[in-house]
Amino acid sequence: DIQMTQSPSSLSASVGDRVTITCRASQGIRNDLGWYQQKPGKAPKRLIYDATSLQSGVPSRFSGSGSGTEFTLTISYLQPEDFATYYCLQHYSYPYTFGQGTKLEI
Amino acid sequence: QLRLQESGPGLVKPSETLSLSCSVSGGSISSSRFYWVWIRQPPGKGLEWIGSMYYSGSTYYNPSLKSRVTVSADTSKNQFSLKLNSVTAADTALYFCASGPFRCGGDCYVLYAMDVWGQGTTVTVSS
Numbered sequence: 001d002i003q004m005t006q007s008p009s010s011l012s013a014s015v016g017d018r019v020t021i022t023c024r025a026s027q028g029i030r031n032d033l034g035w036y037q038q039k040p041g042k043a044p045k046r047l048i049y050d051a052t053s054l055q056s057g058v059p060s061r062f063s064g065s066g067s068g069t070e071f072t073l074t075i076s077y078l079q080p081e082d083f084a085t086y087y088c089l090q091h092y093s094y095p096y097t098f099g100q101g102t103k104l105e106i
Numbered sequence: 107q108l109r110l111q112e113s114g115p116g117l118v119k120p121s122e123t124l125s126l127s128c129s130v131s132g133g134s135i136s137s138s139r140f141y142w143v144w145i146r147q148p149p150g151k152g153l154e155w156i157g158s159m160y161y162s163g164s165t166y167y168n169p170s171l172k173s174r175v176t177v178s179a180d181t182s183k184n185q186f187s188l189k190l191n192s193v194t195a196a197d198t199a200l201y202f203c204a205s206g207p208f209r210c211g212g213d214c215y216v217l218y219a220m221d222v223w224g225q226g227t228t229v230t231v232s233s
Contacts, residue, residue: 001169034219036153043202043223044153050218087153091206091219094166096143096155 002026002090006099013078013104021073021086021102028068029092035064035073036087038101044087048073078104108132108140110203110224118197118231124190127180128203128224135184136161141208143220144177144188146199154199159186160208193231202226 003026013019023033031051036044046055048064051071061076075082083106088099114126126144133140144156157167157177165177176189190197204220 032216032219036219038153041200041226043204043226045223046219046221049221053218055221089153089155089219091216094158095168095170096158098153098155101152 001095002029002093002097004088004090004097004099006088006102008102009100010103010105012106014106015078015080017078019075019078019104021088023066023071023073023088023099025069025071025090025092029090031067032090032092033064033066033071034089034091035062036089037082037084038087039084047086075104108205108222110205110222112201112203112224112227114201114227114229116228116230118193118229119233120194120231121192124188124193124197124229124231126188126201126203126227126229127183127185128187130184130186130205133205135179135186136181138210138214139208140205141216142177142179142186143204143206145202145204145220147202147226148196148199156188156190156201160214162214195231198229198231200226200228 005024033051035048038044052064063074086102109131111129118124138161142159159165159177179186204223206220207217209217
C-alpha cells in the first residue's frame with residue numbers, strides 16, 4: 001500500500017497568512033493526487049486535481065505543486081472561510097489512500 | 107451535472123450487514139465516463155477509501171475490509187450500493203459515495219481524483 005504522510009497535522013494561522021501543507025508518498029505516484037477541503041459534517045470538496053490543476057470555481061489563492069513523492073498545497077492569503085481540514089488523496093494505485101489530514105485553525 | 111445521494115439505515119446492530127445505496131442523477135451508472143467510490147469517516151477521524159467500481163462492473167476494495175465488503179450496481183435504478191457484513195462498533199462512521207472522471211480509449215483509467223460527492227450518511231453500529 002502507498003502511505004501518504006501529511007504534515008502538519010494541525011496549523012494555527014491568521015487571516016491573510018500564507019500556509020503550506022505537505023503530503024509525501026511512500027513511493028512515486030506521478031501526478032495522481034488530489035487535495036480536498038472538508039468542513040465539519042460536510043462532504044470533502046476537491047480543490048486541486050492532477051497535483052497542480054485548480055478545480056473550477058475554487059479561488060486562485062489555492063495552489064498545488066509537486067510530482068512523484070512530494071506534494072504541497074499552498075493557500076496564499078487565508079480567508080475566514082478557509083479554516084477547515086485538508087486532505088490529500090493518491091489515486092495512483094489501489095488501495096487509494098488519504099493523508100491523515102491537516103486541521104487549519106485560527 | 108452529476109449528483110449523488112446516499113440512503114440507508116442509520117442504525118445497524120453488531121454482526122449484521124450494513125447496506126447503503128447511492129442514487130445517481132445527471133449521469134448513467136453504466137457510463138464509461140465515470141468511476142464510483144465509497145469512502146467513510148469515523149467520528150473525529152480521517153477519511154478511509156472503502157472501494158471503487160467501474161462501468162464494467164470491476165471492483166477494487168480496501169484490503170482492510172475486503173473480506174466483508176461488496177460494491178455493486180443496480181442499473182435499473184441508476185444506483186450503486188455498499189454492503190458491509192459482520193459490522194462492529196468500529197464501522198460506525200459517516201459514509202460517503204463519490205464519483206470521478208474515467209477515460210476509456212485504447213486503455214481505461216481513472217483520470218482524476220473524485221470530484222462529485224454525496225452529502226454523506228451517518229451509520230451507527232449499536233445494539
